[in-house]
Structure formats: C-alpha cells, structure tokens
Amino acid sequence: MSYLTLTDVQKRFGEFSAVQDFNLSAEKGEFVSFLGPSGCGKTTTLRMIAGFEQPTSGTITIDGRDVTRVPPNRRNVGMVFQSYALFPNMTVAENIGFGLKVRKRPADQIRKRVEELLEIVNLPDRGGRYPYQLSGGQQQRVALARALAFEPQVLLLDEPLSALDAKIRVALRVEIRQIQRQLGITTVYVTHDQEEALSLSDRVVVMSEGRMEQVGTPFEIYNFPATAFVASFVGTLNVLKATVVDPARGEVSISGQQVLLAKGFEGAKDQEVRVAIRPEMGSLADRTGESSRLSGRVMDVSFLGSIVRIRVALEGGSNNGHDTDDGQVLILDEFNEPTLKLPKLEDPVTVSFPIDGPLVLDAKAPVEEVEALIAEA
Amino acid sequence: MTAPNPAISTTAVSRRWLRGSRGGGPGPTRSLAARVTSWVILVLVGLYFFIPLLATFLHSIKPVINGVPDPTLAYRTILGLPNFYGGLIYSFVIGILTIFFSLLIIVPTAYWVRLRAPRLRPIVEFVTLLPFVIPPIVYVFGLIRTYGGPPFPLLETNLGSDAVLVAAYVILSFPYMYRAVDTGLAAIDVRALTEASQSLGAGWARIILRVIFPNLRTSILAGAFLTLAIVVGEFTIAIYLARNQAFGPWISLLGRTQPYTPAVVTLISFALTWLAMGIIAYLGRSSRTRIQVAGAR
Numbered sequence: 001m002s003y004l005t006l007t008d009v010q011k012r013f014g015e016f017s018a019v020q021d022f023n024l025s026a027e028k029g030e031f032v033s034f035l036g037p038s039g040c041g042k043t044t045t046l047r048m049i050a051g052f053e054q055p056t057s058g059t060i061t062i063d064g065r066d067v068t069r070v071p072p073n074r075r076n077v078g079m080v081f082q083s084y085a086l087f088p089n090m091t092v093a094e095n096i097g098f099g100l101k102v103r104k105r106p107a108d109q110i111r112k113r114v115e116e117l118l119e120i121v122n123l124p125d126r127g128g129r130y131p132y133q134l135s136g137g138q139q140q141r142v143a144l145a146r147a148l149a150f151e152p153q154v155l156l157l158d159e160p161l162s163a164l165d166a167k168i169r170v171a172l173r174v175e176i177r178q179i180q181r182q183l184g185i186t187t188v189y190v191t192h193d194q195e196e197a198l199s200l201s202d203r204v205v206v207m208s209e210g211r212m213e214q215v216g217t218p219f220e221i222y223n224f225p226a227t228a229f230v231a232s233f234v235g236t237l238n239v240l241k242a243t244v245v246d247p248a249r250g251e252v253s254i255s256g257q258q259v260l261l262a263k264g265f266e267g268a269k270d271q272e273v274r275v276a277i278r279p280e281m282g283s284l285a286d287r288t289g290e291s292s293r294l295s296g297r298v299m300d301v302s303f304l305g306s307i308v309r310i311r312v313a314l315e316g317g318s319n320n321g322h323d324t325d326d327g328q329v330l331i332l333d334e335f336n337e338p339t340l341k342l343p344k345l346e347d348p349v350t351v352s353f354p355i356d357g358p359l360v361l362d363a364k365a366p367v368e369e370v371e372a373l374i375a376e377a
Numbered sequence: 378m379t380a381p382n383p384a385i386s387t388t389a390v391s392r393r394w395l396r397g398s399r400g401g402g403p404g405p406t407r408s409l410a411a412r413v414t415s416w417v418i419l420v421l422v423g424l425y426f427f428i429p430l431l432a433t434f435l436h437s438i439k440p441v442i443n444g445v446p447d448p449t450l451a452y453r454t455i456l457g458l459p460n461f462y463g464g465l466i467y468s469f470v471i472g473i474l475t476i477f478f479s480l481l482i483i484v485p486t487a488y489w490v491r492l493r494a495p496r497l498r499p500i501v502e503f504v505t506l507l508p509f510v511i512p513p514i515v516y517v518f519g520l521i522r523t524y525g526g527p528p529f530p531l532l533e534t535n536l537g538s539d540a541v542l543v544a545a546y547v548i549l550s551f552p553y554m555y556r557a558v559d560t561g562l563a564a565i566d567v568r569a570l571t572e573a574s575q576s577l578g579a580g581w582a583r584i585i586l587r588v589i590f591p592n593l594r595t596s597i598l599a600g601a602f603l604t605l606a607i608v609v610g611e612f613t614i615a616i617y618l619a620r621n622q623a624f625g626p627w628i629s630l631l632g633r634t635q636p637y638t639p640a641v642v643t644l645i646s647f648a649l650t651w652l653a654m655g656i657i658a659y660l661g662r663s664s665r666t667r668i669q670v671a672g673a674r
Contacts, residue, residue, distance in 0.1 A: 052572055072575040079576040085569035089591040099577035143573075150578065 003028040009058035029184040033197035036207035078147030082159040084139045086131040093127035099150035117145040137168040155187045228361040238277045255314040262356035274361040281357035282332030307333045437640035451637035468624035472608035475546040476601045505555040513613040554600040561596025602653040
C-alpha cells in the first residue's frame with residue numbers, strides 16, 4: 001500500500017509552471033530519487049512534501065493523512081539540506097536533540113536517543129563539538145542524525161552531498177543508504193547526479209521542465225528510457241542521425257551504413273530520425289548471435305581505469321548511391337583487461353553491437369525537438 | 378622511487394604564501410615603501426584620535442586652588458555630584474528600554490524581510506535611514522505638537538514624557554540597529570535555518586528565540602551598544618522634552634557653569650564607549666557564534 005502519495009500536484013509561480021501533473025506513490029521504506037537538471041522542479045516538489053511550498057492544486061498524503069495544507073512543523077517529515085543548516089549556536093548533541101526538545105521529551109530520553117544516533121552516523125565522541133569544528137562530511141552526518149532523531153514518517157534529502165568532495169560523497173551515499181535500510185524509513189532524495197540516483201534508489205523519477213519524464217527502477221531508467229530526454233540525460237549516449245530505410249523491418253541507415261534494429265517502428269521511408277546507442281553496447285570484437293555493425297576510423301583512445309573509451313569516426317559509405325561524410329562519431333566503452341588489444345589512432349575498425357542495442361528516439365517527434373532536448377540535457 | 382604527494386606540496390606552498398603575505402600585502406613580499414606608508418597613515422590616524430583626548434585630559438587636571446595645583450579637583454567634584462549618578466542612571470535606563478523596543482521591532486522586521494519579503498528591503502532600508510535625513514529639532518517639534526496636548530497629552534506627565542523620549546530614541550536607533558541586525562542575518566543562512574527548525578517541529582516563537590536571536594548575538598550587541606552610546610550623549614530631543622536630568626543635557630548645563638568638569642565627563646563618556654566596544658570585540662571572538670558555510674572547511 002502506498003505510504004507517500006502525490007496526486008495531480010501542480011505548482012505555479014505566477015505565469016511560470018514549476019511542477020505539472022505530478023503523480024507518485026511510494027511504498028513504506030522505499031527510497032525514491034528525483035533526478036533532473038537545474039530548474040526541472042525536483043526541489044520544488046520536495047519542498048511541497050516538506051510543506052515549505054503549497055501546491056497550486058493536487059494533494060499530498062502521508063500514511064493516508066492529507067498533509068497538503070498542514071504547516072511544515074506539524075508534518076513529521078525530516079529534512080536534510082544541501083547547506084547542512086546546522087544551528088551554529090548549538091553543539092552537535094543539542095542539534096540532534098532539537099526536534100525531541102521541541103516535542104518535550106524527557107531529558108534522559110533525549111540524551112539516550114542522541115547517543116544512539118551519534119553511533120548510527122559514526123560520530124560517537126563528537127556530541128560536545130560545535131558544527132564549525134567538524135568537516136563538511138561530518139556536518140552532513142549530524143544533519144542526517146538530526147533529521148532522523150524524532151523518528152519522522154518521511155525523510156527528505158535535498159542534494160545533501162553536493163557541497164562535499166567526490167571521495168566523501170561516494171562514502172557518505174553508501175552510509176545514507178545503509179542507515180535508510182536499517183531504519184526502514186521512506187525516503188525522497190533530490191539530485192542532479194545520475195550516478196547518485198541510480199546507485200541509491202529503489203525507484204528514480206526523471207524530471208524535466210516540471211514534468212515527470214519517467215518513473216522506474218534504475219535498471220529500467222538506464223536500459224529502457226521512455227523519452228529522448230531520459231535517454232540523453234541518464235548515462236553517456238551516442239545519438240546518431242539516421243535515415244529510415246524500412247520502418248516495418250526496423251532498418252535504418254547511419255552514415256550510409258545499413259543497420260538492422262531488433263524491431264520495427266512507426267515512421268516513413270527516408271525520414272530522418274535519431275538513433276541512440278549506449279557506449280557499452282559496442283564492441284570491437286566480433287559478436288556471436290544477431291548483431292549489427294558500423295565501420296569507421298579510431299579518433300581517440302582514453303584510458304579511464306576500469307574501462308577504455310574509444311571514439312570512432314564513422315565512415316561515410318554510400319547512401320542511395322551518394323557518398324556521405326557527415327562527421328558522425330560513435331563512442332564505445334571496452335572493459336579493461338590485461339589481454340585487451342587497444343587500436344591505434346586512424347586504425348580502421350568495425351564496431352559491432354547487439355541488434356536490440358540501438359533505440360530509435362521517438363520517430364514521430366521532429367528531429368529539431370529531439371536535438372533541442374539533447375542540447376538542453 | 379615514490380611519486381610526490383601533490384596534496385602535501387600544495388599545502389606547503391599555501392603555508393609559505395600565507396606566511397609571506399601576513400600583513401595584508403597582495404603577494405608574498407611587500408615593498409619597504411608600502412610598509413612605511415602603512416605606518417605613517419597609522420601614526421597620523423592615531424595622532425588625530427589621541428591629541429584631542431590628551432588635550433581634554435590635560436585640561437581636566439589644570440585646576441589651581443589658592444595658587445596650588447589640584448589635578449584631581451575636577452574628578453572629585455564630578456564624582457561628588459549626585460546628579461552625575463542620577464543622570465547617568467536615568468540615561469542608561471532610557472537606553473536599555475530603547476534597545477529593548479528597538480530589538481522588538483527591528484529583529485522580526487529584518488528577519489521577515491530577508492525570509493519572505495526581500496523586495497521590501499529597499500523600502501525598509503529607506504525608512505530606517507529617515508533619522509539621518511530629518512534633523513532632531515524638526516523631529517522633536519513634531520513630537521511636541523502631536524503629544525503636547527489633546528487628544529494625546531502624553532507630555533503633560535513625567536511618565537508620558539519618558540515614554541515619548543524612549544519612542545523617539547527607538548526611531549533614532551533604527552539606522553544603527555537595522556544595519557547591525559541585517560548584517561548579522563546576511564552572515565547566516567536564514568532560510569535554511571528557519572526551514573530546518575520548522576521541519577524539526579519548531580514554531581515561530583521558538584525559531585526566533587532559540588535559533589535566530591542566539592546567532593545574531595554579536596550583531597545585536599553591536600547595535601545595542603551603538604544605541605546606548607547615542608542615547609547617553611543625545612541632547613536636542615531630551616532638552617526639548619524637558620528631560621533635563623538626562624546625561625546629555627546635564628553635561629551641557631555643567632559646561633556653562635564649571636570650566637574643568639565637562640572635560641572629565643567627556644573622558645568618562647569615552648571610557649564607557651571604549652568599554653562597550655571592548656565587550657563587543659570580546660564577544661565577537663567567541664567561538665559559539667562563528668558561522669560555517671557549507672563545504673568551506
């Protein structure tokens with residue numbers, strides 16, 4: 001049964017529509033991330049759940065209780081801010097105990113709970129310190145402990161790791177997920193970092209221009225993007241110009257080279273479309289089973305540790321009897337292993353990929369619209 | 378062979394740079410001319426400040442009785458005058474009431490403007506600057522006309538006159554108090570602290586008293602001491618509202634009848650002001666009010 005529900009939520013600031021038709025049902029204990037670029041409405045939606053913004057229309061319920069018009073201090077929702085927002089005049093212990101003090105819990109109960117949370121966030125001996133005496137990562141742990149201390153029904157995190165450096169960010173996000181699982185608290189996490197969203201969440205809501213583009217598990221979002229925006233925003237993506245050869249058979253021409261897709265699509269012969277291919281789908285080795293191929297010359301080889309990224313300039317070939325040279329580049333990622341033979345610059349190569357690898361990005365949408373979305377992402 | 382650790386070497390360079398630039402110069406070393414210029418300016422400012430004080434002090438120890446110098450006469454005289462303590466205490470009480478009501482108006486206003494109505498900021502700033510634009514003499518005649526008779530005959534009683542005096546000083550304190558409080562609010566993330574408090578269940582009263590006020594402590598003290606200094610030395614409004622017992626009018630009247638004692642009072646006023654500044658500086662150093670910006674550590 002749904003624990004946190006947003007139904008037809010809209011938010012307008014004057015003429016500007018910040019959030020439109022937002023519908024979400026999160027289960028108890030579920031970890032949901034809102035992912036999208038700046039200005040997509042993810043933080044506004046989070047602030048509406050917290051009660052800092054009032055929806056223009058729609059309802060928000062938590063455990064069956066309508067909280068749409070309930071002030072933030074009566075919602076029982078914990079929040080962690082990007083800027084930590086710790087009270088500088090209070091010690092770590094006082095910060096964590098603040099919510100309990102507001103609720104007039106006995107002093108010894110507050111002390112016990114603070115100690116328990118300091119253990120959970122791995123800061124057992126820091127209770128007497130002031131926020132300025134802690135590092136950024138430690139401050140954010142205190143902020144998390146403070147938000148959890150009064151046992152909120154829902155935990156909201158607004159880009160909590162953005163102000164931290166990369167190494168601490170990765171370590172802390174693992175800790176956040178562990179603590180969330182340990183406490184089984186329903187959590188909504190806002191981020192513009194796709195890696196964070198995909199690695200942490202049970203489900204991801206991808207947003208753009210105030211709309212929900214797609215809701216799904218990280219696996220679904222990455223492998224089966226529903227819109228051109230999701231495909232281009234999540235993960236690295238090759239978006240190649242293609243001409244439809246036989247839409248019913250799923251045959252297109254990329255830089256004059258015939259490519260067969262897994263299934264047919266709606267479109268007209270000679271229509272220009274965009275085809276998306278993930279870099280990890282391509283391989284320089286010959287594939288067994290049904291696959292398609294694209295030939296070109298190696299432009300660049302980048303060693304990235306666990307993977308090697310190779311940029312291939314596609315060969316013009318012949319398209320309806322005319323040579324084409326449209327300067328299209330295909331990026332492919334090969335897993336690094338000691339036996340891997342790296343090609344040299346200008347080497348002619350053939351990239352093969354499974355026929356279910358490439359996706360036609362909304363063949364019905366005008367090419368300009370798709371390009372604009374990709375540029376924006 | 379081990380690779381050099383870039384983190385260590387960068388820190389070492391930063392430390393050397395900081396050591397070299399201590400003293401405010403733009404680079405690791407400063408030219409001799411720049412250093413000499415700094416010292417010359419410092420000495421000139423010091424002389425400008427201390428020479429009048431020294432002259433006042435020398436004047437205060439000048440009294441001669443029957444041809445015998447008596448340098449402590451003016452000091453003994455002042456400390457023996459009952460009106461000295463009465464005037465000082467009266468002005469301090471008026472000052473403390475002024476600070477209380479000024480804070481009661483300014484802190485919630487400045488807080489609300491920052492939190493919910495940033496567009497009103499220029500208007501509020503303009504209103505708080507009005508005491509600089511309207512001369513006190515014009516202001517006090519306005520007060521006398523309004524409160525000197527029916528329907529608001531406040532100036533007909535002592536208590537009413539004191540209330541009008543406090544109200545007038547509250548207005549006079551606005552430019553100092555608003556700026557001090559607003560600067561303090563700028564140093565903390567008001568919105569995030571407010572929202573964090575709200576999400577933890579706190580209502581407005583608790584947010585202002587337990588979160589905002591304590592984090593504005595130094596700013597509030599700065600505004601409060603400036604207000605106190607103005608109130609203690611203010612003359613025009615107090616004299617026209619017939620509050621002759623206030624410290625300002627009392628010093629003025631004293632200066633007309635006695636040659637040396639006003640110098641002593643001036644020195645005492647300076648000492649009190651310096652004491653107040655010292656308290657601000659000391660409390661400002663307190664670690665509890667230091668603000669950490671996200672990610673700055």
